[in-house]
Amino acid sequence: MTITNRGRHQTGRPIAAKRVITVYTTSANVAERQSAPPSLAISTVIFALRPSESSGRPTLWIPLVRRIREPFKGLWALPGGPLTHTESLQDAASRNLRETTGLAPSYLEQLYAFGGLHRSPTQRVVSIVYWALVQPTEAALADESENVRWFRADKLGSLAFDHNGIVDYALWRLRNKLAYGPIAYHFLGEYFTLAQVREVYEAVLDTQLDPANFRRQIKSTPEIEETGEYLQGGKHRPPRLYRFTGRPGLDPDNRSTP
Amino acid sequence: MTITNRGRHQTGRPIAAKRVITVYTTSANVAERQSAPPSLAISTVIFALRPSESSGRPTLWIPLVRRIREPFKGLWALPGGPLTHTESLQDAASRNLRETTGLAPSYLEQLYAFGGLHRSPTQRVVSIVYWALVQPTEAALADESENVRWFRADKLGSLAFDHNGIVDYALWRLRNKLAYGPIAYHFLGEYFTLAQVREVYEAVLDTQLDPANFRRQIKSTPEIEETGEYLQGGKHRPPRLYRFTGRPGLDPDNRSTP
DNA sequence: ATCAGTTTGAGTCAACTTGACTATAACTAA
DNA sequence: TTAGTTATAGTCAAGTTGACTCAAACTGAT
Numbered sequence: 001m002t003i004t005n006r007g008r009h010q011t012g013r014p015i016a017a018k019r020v021i022t023v024y025t026t027s028a029n030v031a032e033r034q035s036a037p038p039s040l041a042i043s044t045v046i047f048a049l050r051p052s053e054s055s056g057r058p059t060l061w062i063p064l065v066r067r068i069r070e071p072f073k074g075l076w077a078l079p080g081g082p083l084t085h086t087e088s089l090q091d092a093a094s095r096n097l098r099e100t101t102g103l104a105p106s107y108l109e110q111l112y113a114f115g116g117l118h119r120s121p122t123q124r125v126v127s128i129v130y131w132a133l134v135q136p137t138e139a140a141l142a143d144e145s146e147n148v149r150w151f152r153a154d155k156l157g158s159l160a161f162d163h164n165g166i167v168d169y170a171l172w173r174l175r176n177k178l179a180y181g182p183i184a185y186h187f188l189g190e191y192f193t194l195a196q197v198r199e200v201y202e203a204v205l206d207t208q209l210d211p212a213n214f215r216r217q218i219k220s221t222p223e224i225e226e227t228g229e230y231l232q233g234g235k236h237r238p239p240r241l242y243r244f245t246g247r248p249g250l251d252p253d254n255r256s257t258p
Numbered sequence: 259m260t261i262t263n264r265g266r267h268q269t270g271r272p273i274a275a276k277r278v279i280t281v282y283t284t285s286a287n288v289a290e291r292q293s294a295p296p297s298l299a300i301s302t303v304i305f306a307l308r309p310s311e312s313s314g315r316p317t318l319w320i321p322l323v324r325r326i327r328e329p330f331k332g333l334w335a336l337p338g339g340p341l342t343h344t345e346s347l348q349d350a351a352s353r354n355l356r357e358t359t360g361l362a363p364s365y366l367e368q369l370y371a372f373g374g375l376h377r378s379p380t381q382r383v384v385s386i387v388y389w390a391l392v393q394p395t396e397a398a399l400a401d402e403s404e405n406v407r408w409f410r411a412d413k414l415g416s417l418a419f420d421h422n423g424i425v426d427y428a429l430w431r432l433r434n435k436l437a438y439g440p441i442a443y444h445f446l447g448e449y450f451t452l453a454q455v456r457e458v459y460e461a462v463l464d465t466q467l468d469p470a471n472f473r474r475q476i477k478s479t480p481e482i483e484e485t486g487e488y489l490q491g492g493k494h495r496p497p498r499l500y501r502f503t504g505r506p507g508l509d510p511d512n513r514s515t516p
Numbered sequence: 517a518t519c520a521g522t523t524t525g526a527g528t529c530a531a532c533t534t535g536a537c538t539a540t541a542a543c544t545a546a
Numbered sequence: 547t548t549a550g551t552t553a554t555a556g557t558c559a560a561g562t563t564g565a566c567t568c569a570a571a572c573t574g575a576t
Contacts, residue, residue, distance in 0.1 A: 037295055038341060040384060083296060085382055089373035112510055113371040113386045115347035124343055126298060128371045128384070169510045195523075213564060215525070220562095236523040237571035252370055252427045453552075471535060473554070478533095494552040495542035 038124040042092040043080030045131040045170035048139035049187050049203055058203045060153035063101045071121050072160035090253050093130035102143040105132035107186035111170055119162050131170045133186040178204050182223045185244035193231055193239040194218055296382040300350040301338030303389040303428035306397035307445050307461055316461045318411035321359045329379050330418035348511050351388035360401040363390035365444035369428055377420050389428045391444040436462050440481045443502035451489055451497040452476055
């Protein structure tokens, strides 16, 4: 939509009016590629917390899939795929996530539409990228195979296409949202202690936070609710369990959902 | 890009592999439409400050274009058009802006990719929407015609497609950015007084702000610089002129530009 | 039973920020 | 010269933040 004009150059639809006949094929030549509309793909940057091998403390991990064909055959890339006609962008991201990693996200938000001319050497592709958070219980069950593997977010190596830049941007966004919005809870289960929330912040922002000040700040946010429950089993005073009562929504797809 | 799979269901490219032959035409039937890839359009929400007719104080205005064909023929819509193959998303937005309104934006940022299934009654369209700020000197020169007209942002009436929702979201984003980031200056020229900055805030946020407190806060931001110049000509003490020294960049397209 | 070790959770205090408000400065117009 | 207007500095109380102290409540070892 959004096809508008002043009655001079443009004609209603993007390509329609010329009655272009386009043959898509994997070996399309340059002329054919130039007349084809840019392909549209959906990708997702998925974040989960998993214990680091060294320290055991939670750290940020991202699942990637290995490319099994050119371009960038053999390199790791973000999970993604085409957009089908019967699903919205967010549904496509969701489906994609499920198909490649077996995961159901607890938070899913559009990140950005990447459409630079030379993102792929073979084709003009516009990628609409989402970012997702999954809970550790989910992440532990996630499919892992020869072609799907989890990586520490700070040790990714060189990825296919412009995916390193996309991950950097997703990380920036995640840190930003964490600092300003109630997002940390989507990394956790329904009940959690304030220390667990702090561990999320410490892992994502890569800093140490003062426990006393942190709990004061978190407790002052309205989206969190005390329960009467306590987490037993530690070698110390049992911490109280809390529950998240807020709703995610900020972007247009989520804003109206009640 | 981002076409990845586990070697089972998917095949490299979205549609390519089946060697589909697709005929695009304005009267394409349902079967043809379903096999065509979703069309990609670029639209822009353009904001400028113009004096209100009633009070004379600056208020937010948006240029719209009239649709000259179905669907929604006769209704007002956001300026937009197709994405060509030789331009990036941002360039397409920029060109579009220039072609429909004659404007050059002083700020341009991606807003969101809208891709709901039923946004257009005739076609599946994914719109990548940008939002732009233009300076009032520019806005005053802007083309206006039978099919291009400026509207007050708070009095738009019913627009084509889902454009009312898009404008609402753009407004929300503008207000957010204004509150947290150095964005107000893009509504103004190179030199400005602190009172002018305050007028921008008051117009966009639709509130009254205390002049003394406002100047204290603004002066504490590093992106602003005192000049030795003063604005003469008022019926009062001449205010000092300031200059904006920061850079816009936050999203991936702008982050690296030095 | 008691004690050492741990984390939870409340509280204190100084530095800083914010909103409401006062006062003076510097111009124009009458 | 004076009234009107906005610019700009400053004060003060309330609220927030970061560094820090300390008691509470558990476990495990002695």
